[in-house]
Amino acid sequence: MKSISAILDTHGLRDTQSRRLVLKVLMQSKKPLSQKDIHACLAKEDRVVNLVTVYRILEKFRDVGLIHHSAGGVVFCSLEQADGHHVLLSCEECGVIEEYCDEELCKHEDRIAKRAGFFPTSHVSELIGRCASCHF
Amino acid sequence: MKSISAILDTHGLRDTQSRRLVLKVLMQSKKPLSQKDIHACLAKEDRVVNLVTVYRILEKFRDVGLIHHSAGGVVFCSLEQADGHHVLLSCEECGVIEEYCDEELCKHEDRIAKRAGFFPTSHVSELIGRCASCHF
DNA sequence: AAGTAAATGCAAAAGTTTTGCATTCGTATG
DNA sequence: CATACGAATGCAAAACTTTTGCATTTACTT
Known part of the structure; x- marks a missing residue:
């Protein structure tokens, strides 16, 4: 490293x-x-x-x-991991933000960018909702 | 409406x-x-x-x-459209933010959420980079 | 139509981000 | 390895954003 x-x-x-x-x-x-x-x-x-x-x-x-x-x-501020994609799971209830990496999502977004004529240097996706412990 | x-x-x-x-x-x-x-x-x-x-x-x-x-x-503040997914194309150069809707991405993220035990109420994805007119 | 709780505006407090300037520190050069 | 230069840092304060308290107005119930 x-x-x-x-x-x-x-x-x-x-x-x-x-x-x-x-x-x-x-x-x-x-x-x-x-x-x-x-x-x-x-x-x-x-x-x-x-x-x-x-x-x-x-x-x-x-x-x-x-x-x-x-x-x-x-x-x-999460450092870019080699080609990893950041998906943030952001709980509206307790405020905790988890990070998740997904290669495929990354590729999908690249396709969207291409279609839209956009040149991305980074991606961030955010899912807003409730985490497992706040969902009851 | x-x-x-x-x-x-x-x-x-x-x-x-x-x-x-x-x-x-x-x-x-x-x-x-x-x-x-x-x-x-x-x-x-x-x-x-x-x-x-x-x-x-x-x-x-x-x-x-x-x-x-x-x-x-x-x-x-974009209002949630019925099942639409918000993809923001955010240009670091000129600051313009475009919005883009993608159904499939939405489904993919739902799968991620399920896998992570998360209950999303909304999604936002952001592609950060350069828009067509700032890319030269 | 009156009563009540909720919504609004204003002023100011609290919090966040940026700027200017003097000092310190890292690195390229001799 | 000493020096010189520009870059990075800290501090104080300015600028900007968000929240709070309180007095007034507004929307909905009966």
Whole structure:
């Protein structure tokens, strides 16, 4: 597996401590994170990175294609896995967001894009509803 | 086709002018709108509804299942069409968001949900990339 | 037609994101 | 390996978004 520093390097980014910390959090997370989430997550382990810096780091990461933001401008910070497709299962009741990968869905969406004359760099699908434990 | 008032009534909502105005904007829109979008859209036709009220109306609409918010908390206000699936083609370059409907994708996602033990009430898929005119 | 609960608008509080500027840090060069 | 330069960071504050409290108005019931 590639080291954090190597990933930064590959993407033409300077190898700073803040970036390593943020990237590590993103890589270990199973679900999309907001800037605040990342900041809080780091603070919890006493690795403080200024919230403004988190914003700027994510902006940079996005520029180089390491992560993606969604339509509403909200960040979806799950790292792109090689060709994996992100399906988020988002529970309206308890707020939990699970992530799920599906290769076939990805291909299907590529067909849609082609048909619409669109050139996708990333996909996010979201199912909104109730998770198993909130459905009774 | 159902009248706006009838839709409100069906969902157990009081039939007020503000709600009719907001609902109409949502029904006529081809893409997801934010609270601000809706407010601006109404203001443009001199039908002023206080922004705070727009927030509250959308909250209510969501409670009764007329619209859905997405993972990040951002609103996706496209009205649910009967069994249609919303695919958003979101251009990172020019910011334009197109909407696209696909029945098959919808079915595929239902299968994913079933497999994951999830009970979806709505789907949103987003393709992030470049639209035809920004791709050169 | 009056009474009541719900909806609205306004002002302001709370929260989030962006900006400007001074300082620190990483890396390419000699 | 020291230096110099541009890039990244932190802080303070500005700008923007969302929520809350309260007084007033509106829609629906009887």
